[in-house]
Amino acid sequence: MKSLRARLLLLLSVAVTVAALVQAVAVFRNAMNEADAVFDYHLQQLALSLASGDMGLPGFGPDVSPGNNVDYVVQVWAPDGKRIYVSRPRSDLPSQAVLGYTNVMVGNEQWRVYSMQAGGRTIQVGQSTATRQALALGFALRSIWPMAVIAPLLLLAVAWVVRRSLKPLSDLSLELENRAATSFDPLDPHPVVSEMRPVVRAMNGLFARTRQAFETQRMFVADAAHELRSPLAALKVQVQMLGRAHDDAQRGVALARLESGIDRASHLVEQLLLLARNESGAEEALAPVSLLDTARVALSDTAELAQTRGVDAGLEDAEDCTVLAPASGLRILVRNLVDNALRYTPAGGRVDVRVRCEMQPAERNGSGPPHRMAVLEVNDSGPGIPAEDRERVFDRFYRRDGSPAGGSGLGLAIVRSVADRCGARVELGTADLGGLQVRVVFPPTAEQDRFRPG
Incomplete structure (x- = not known):
C-alpha cells in the first residue's frame, strides 16, 4: 500500500476497532460480575428481612407469597430438618444446603442459594442460575451498546483528522505542480508543520543546486557559442583565401592556415566536451x-x-x-x-x-x-x-x-x-x-x- 492516507486510515481504523472491542469485552465482563454481585446481595438482604420479620407460618408476607411472580424461591426448615415453608411449591427445588452462598444442582438446573439460621430455623433463599444469567446479560448488553454508536463516530473522526493532517502535504504538492519549470525560488518552511520542514529544506537545497546547474549550463552554452564563433569565422575566411589562391605557394600557405584553424577548433570542441562531461556529474x-x-x-x-x-x-x-x-x-x-x-x-x-x-x-x-x-x-x-x-x-x-x-x-x-x-x-x-x-x-x-x- 503506497498511499500514506490509506495506510494511516487503515492503521488508525484497526486501532480504534480493536480498542472498541477490547473496551466492550471489558465492560461486558465487568457488568456481568457486578450483576452477579448485586443478585447475591439481594439474596442475602431478602433472607435477613425474612429473619427479622414474623416467623409465623404459613407465610412471611405478601412479597414471598406463592402468587407473586418473583425470581426468588424461599424455603424454611425446622430444626429437625423438616421443610415447613416454601414460597413456590415445585418438585425440583434445592434441598437444605450449608450456610452461606452455595451453588447446587437440581436435576439439570443450577441454583444459587443463600442460607442462614434464625430462631433455630434455617432460612434459604435461592435463585435459578439461568434466570440470573439472563438478567445479567440484559444488563451487560445495555452497558455496551453505546460503544456500537461511539466506534463509527470515532472512525469518522479519524478520517477527518487524517485528511486535515495531510492537507499541508496536499497544498505543497499543488504548489509544486503549479510551479513553472524555470522557477527555483525556495519554499517557505514556516507555514508547514514541523515534521515537513526537513523535507521543505531538502527541496530548497535541491532547488538551489538545480538553479546553479541551470545557470552553469546556460553560461556554458553562451560561452561555447561565443568562443566557437571566432574559429568558425576564421575557418570561413581561410577557406575563401584557399579558393582565391592563384598559385601553389599561396595555396600551400592557405592550406597550412586552414589546417591550423581546424586543429584549433577541434581542440576547443574537445575541451568543451570534456568540461561538459565533468560538470554534468556523470563521471x-x-x-x-x-x-x-x-x-x-x-x-x-x-x-x-x-x-x-x-x-x-x-x-x-x-x-x-x-x-x-x-x-x-x-x-x-x-x-x-x-x-x-x-x-x-x-x-x-x-x-x-x-x-x-x-x-x-x-x-x-x-x-x-x-x-x-x-x-x-x-x-x-x-x-x-x-x-x-x-x-x-x-x-x-x-x-x-x-x-x-x-x-x-x-x-x-x-x-x-x-x-x-x-x-x-x-x-x-x-x-x-x-x-x-x-x-x-x-x-x-x-x-x-x-x-x-x-
Missing part, C-alpha cells in the same frame, strides 16, 4: 589509480607537441602513489597540465613532471596526525602567471594577454573540475625553473596510510 566512479602511470601516459600523449615546440619534457621524480579518482578524469587532468606547460614554454625550454608522496598534517591548520598525500607537480620555464591573475586562470575561456595561439582557455578550468571531483586541491606558484608551478595535492587513501610513521 565514472572513483577508484584507486596509479598517479605515476597516469603521468607517464600524459607525457606520452603530448610527446609530439613537445617535439614540435622543441621543449624538453620529462618525469623528474617518479614515486609510485595511488590516488582515489576517476581513471579517465585523472588522465585528462594530468594531460591538460602538461599540455598547458608545453604551449606556454618557449622553444628550448623545459617541463618537469614530479610525482611523489609527501607527509602532511591531517588538518589544514597543521594539527592532527600526519598522512602520506600524493602530490603531482608540473613545472615549466615559461613566463609564469602573476600572483594577481592566478585565481582568474581557472575561469572558463579566460586567456591572459599574450597567450599563445591554439589555446582554448579551458585547460585549467577542466583541471579544477576534475580535482574537485577527487577532493584534491590545486595550487599555483613559481617553479624553480622560473615559470609556473602547478601542484595538485590529493587526499590520503587507505593504501597510503599504511606507510604512516608509527
Whole structure:
C-alpha cells in the first residue's frame, strides 16, 4: 500500500476497532460480575428481612407469597430438618444446603442459594442460575451498546483528522505542480508543520543546486557559442583565401592556415566536451589509480607537441602513489597540465613532471596526525602567471594577454573540475625553473596510510 492516507486510515481504523472491542469485552465482563454481585446481595438482604420479620407460618408476607411472580424461591426448615415453608411449591427445588452462598444442582438446573439460621430455623433463599444469567446479560448488553454508536463516530473522526493532517502535504504538492519549470525560488518552511520542514529544506537545497546547474549550463552554452564563433569565422575566411589562391605557394600557405584553424577548433570542441562531461556529474566512479602511470601516459600523449615546440619534457621524480579518482578524469587532468606547460614554454625550454608522496598534517591548520598525500607537480620555464591573475586562470575561456595561439582557455578550468571531483586541491606558484608551478595535492587513501610513521 503506497498511499500514506490509506495506510494511516487503515492503521488508525484497526486501532480504534480493536480498542472498541477490547473496551466492550471489558465492560461486558465487568457488568456481568457486578450483576452477579448485586443478585447475591439481594439474596442475602431478602433472607435477613425474612429473619427479622414474623416467623409465623404459613407465610412471611405478601412479597414471598406463592402468587407473586418473583425470581426468588424461599424455603424454611425446622430444626429437625423438616421443610415447613416454601414460597413456590415445585418438585425440583434445592434441598437444605450449608450456610452461606452455595451453588447446587437440581436435576439439570443450577441454583444459587443463600442460607442462614434464625430462631433455630434455617432460612434459604435461592435463585435459578439461568434466570440470573439472563438478567445479567440484559444488563451487560445495555452497558455496551453505546460503544456500537461511539466506534463509527470515532472512525469518522479519524478520517477527518487524517485528511486535515495531510492537507499541508496536499497544498505543497499543488504548489509544486503549479510551479513553472524555470522557477527555483525556495519554499517557505514556516507555514508547514514541523515534521515537513526537513523535507521543505531538502527541496530548497535541491532547488538551489538545480538553479546553479541551470545557470552553469546556460553560461556554458553562451560561452561555447561565443568562443566557437571566432574559429568558425576564421575557418570561413581561410577557406575563401584557399579558393582565391592563384598559385601553389599561396595555396600551400592557405592550406597550412586552414589546417591550423581546424586543429584549433577541434581542440576547443574537445575541451568543451570534456568540461561538459565533468560538470554534468556523470563521471565514472572513483577508484584507486596509479598517479605515476597516469603521468607517464600524459607525457606520452603530448610527446609530439613537445617535439614540435622543441621543449624538453620529462618525469623528474617518479614515486609510485595511488590516488582515489576517476581513471579517465585523472588522465585528462594530468594531460591538460602538461599540455598547458608545453604551449606556454618557449622553444628550448623545459617541463618537469614530479610525482611523489609527501607527509602532511591531517588538518589544514597543521594539527592532527600526519598522512602520506600524493602530490603531482608540473613545472615549466615559461613566463609564469602573476600572483594577481592566478585565481582568474581557472575561469572558463579566460586567456591572459599574450597567450599563445591554439589555446582554448579551458585547460585549467577542466583541471579544477576534475580535482574537485577527487577532493584534491590545486595550487599555483613559481617553479624553480622560473615559470609556473602547478601542484595538485590529493587526499590520503587507505593504501597510503599504511606507510604512516608509527
